Amino acid sequence: MILKRILNAIFLSLGISTVVFLLLRILPSVSFADLYLSPRLSDETIARIKSSYGLDKPVLIQFFVWVKEIAMGNFGFSFIYRKPVIECIFDAFLSTLIIGLPALIYSFGLGIVVGVQLARKKGKAVDKFVSVFLLILYSIPTFWVGIVFILIFSYALGFFPSSGLRSFNFNEMSFVEKIFDLFWHIFLPSFTLGIAPMSAVARFVRSHTLKVLSQTYVKMAKAKGLEERLIFYRHVLPNALLPVVTLFGLYLPVFLAGSVVVEQIFSIPGLGKLAIDSIFKRDYPLTVGITLFVSFIVIFGNLISDILYTIFDPRIRLE
């Protein structure tokens, strides 16, 4: 079953990349548009440059070449970086992980804690206040949050650097200093990236916990005279947190999408920034490669959360 799902994932991401591949070439735009800024450039030179990248061939031929290369495990060569697409993606993905993992951990950790606490204090002033606050956090756009954070924590207070992953003198640092430097740099971007998912998780956990709290077995336990804390932590929480596992799979694309914005603002050389650059420079092999990679990750993430679900909840089976 799992094998079938993985195969499905591979074919689905190939399908998505095919669509992107064809769309990129069909849409009205110019590759190497920068070149045309020079009015003295002749058509022959432009044609020569394009042919050196294989762009002079008909779209369909380019497509078959691409399919053949993919089948042999070759993801092509980036025009702008002049190295294999796969290398570009892995380097960038590492940076995205450095930002994304802490964001993932804190948004789910904090989100769960806040959500559970709100559910316990349902109807009280703190619940109402925090719920509205969470809604606001969820609604404001990430790029705005990022700029405001830079303004406060970097520009006004000077606590954190506002861009990059490392200090200039990173190479001269000791190992401990390097770790310290890295955390110092990723704090703001990770924090920004995690805010919207955190509030979403908190709101989700709150409503699910409330749902479970209202179920008859909880009332039964209360009637039986079980201690409130015991009911909550042993009987309510495990059931309430189960759907968070699915949320994990659903939120992977949210993090990847968020990283596009966050990486651009904080100048992180990650996948999001790479995607933007490749699209604006019409670096077709890179754009298609990133699409393939990201769609695979997303589909795979969903698969993993489905598998986790079956482990946590024996009633559910993968079909």
Place this chain on the structure above:
Amino acid sequence: MRVNQILFFLILSLLLTLGCRKEIKRNYIVIGSTIDIDSFNPYLSTSLFTQDILDRVYLRLAVEHEDYRTFTPLLAKRWEWSKDSLQITFYLRNDVYWSDGVKTTAYDVEYSFKAAISPELAWLNAEDIVRNIEDVKALNETTLVVKYRYVYPYQVMDINDVWIVPRHIYEKIPFSEWRKNGFFDHNPVTNGPYKVARWERGQLIELVKNERYFDKNYPKIERVFVKIVPNESNLTLQFLNGEIDVLPSVSPSVADKYGGDKNLKFVKYPHLAYEYIGWNQKNPIFADKKVRQALSYGINVDEIINVILKGNAVRSTSPFPSIFWAHNEKLKPYPYDIQRAKKLLYEAGWRDSDGDGILDKVIDGRKVDFKFTLITNAENQTRKEVAVAIQNDLLKLGVKMEIQLYEFNTFMRHILDRNFDAVLSGWRIATKPDLSSLFHTEAIKSGHNIVSYSNPYFDKLNDSAAVLNNLASAKKIWDEIQEILYEDQPYTFLYEPVRINGISKRIKIETVKMNSISFLFNLHEWELR
């Protein structure tokens, strides 16, 4: 509670110590940029910013000065012209070394010329070189002979445009592979005042003093970082904050707002660029010269300059910017004159016959409203604001203009396909006067004559001026050519933007020269306070 308090103070003190870091005195400077360079292989670069950086690490034969006519020795100590002027012999310095210790010789230049003209490489600036230079030959390590196909005014300029790259490194890869090989971007070997210590793509470039540089007095500042921050607001904040010392291309509003800051200075200078509206003459509305003149009279460019650009621009009158030697200074910008504009439109047959406030005219038996769409690229905030101002101005004439913004690559597609009514854009001009690619009839089909302008008299004059060797007599023809364009208004020439660069007063301003050739023109001479 106590645990919480301790934790709180712990975090606070941690934050405070971290916050103090940037107070450390620095012996380096940081140049900010929203974009990275394309490559350390100069033949693969397309952006001007790349050129700005590469000119600090690679030496040319000579230093080109701001008038684009004066050249002073650099790699070449001196040069001699042959009697018939068809040949220049360059005598190279004997004490220039590549950063790996190999000597820079005339053979490097000879090889670089081969690269420059190689069709497999298809270098962007190859055309003039191929057309004008017959051969480059190294006689020995320090003597270089350049043979030209004919005598023309830009002989030194053309050979000086050839980037000199280390032959012993570059010849490892055939020309046809250059565009697809990342080889040149690892540990580039250079010979300028700086060498490349580090290049982390999209993040930073570190330039350090080249100990082998022939002039031991330079560079004064031994370490220079280029920090890449794609988000403009973030970049500007870092400049205001002191994290970045040099900020190229500041927007007029930022310069206006922070001009009074005692730690910063904004350096302004004109450069070889202008902004225009191109009227596509394939659209019958714009085929009549009177209409184009009327539109030029009807746009209040002075107000655009004062309000949107905060005064950081001068009026443009011709395709040669006012600092360029070929510019015709007798031309006065079209004044803002609604009455004259209305009169011209009336003469061209445009009336408001149906009283809807929009002019109309019968063209080919059909009543046509004076409506069109202006396109521009979405990335340029200033252009967006200028477009709106123009929209308002034209409405007062009874002309309805829509604005359409396109992402840059799509914008280019529309321009190349001539698929637009009017376009708001700009040119940065080459250092030689030549208008054939923009306005010559032959450039309608394949060149950059995007407005499909055609005037046989212009064509004739342009062809004769471009090859004239005597610059003084050429100037006379260029003046006449500009008068023709001024009369015909294929473009409405709007303004020549002033380039504004921010610089921290940590750097001794009196040592800094920024000009239209480069904002880092004499980086090696800059000094810290």
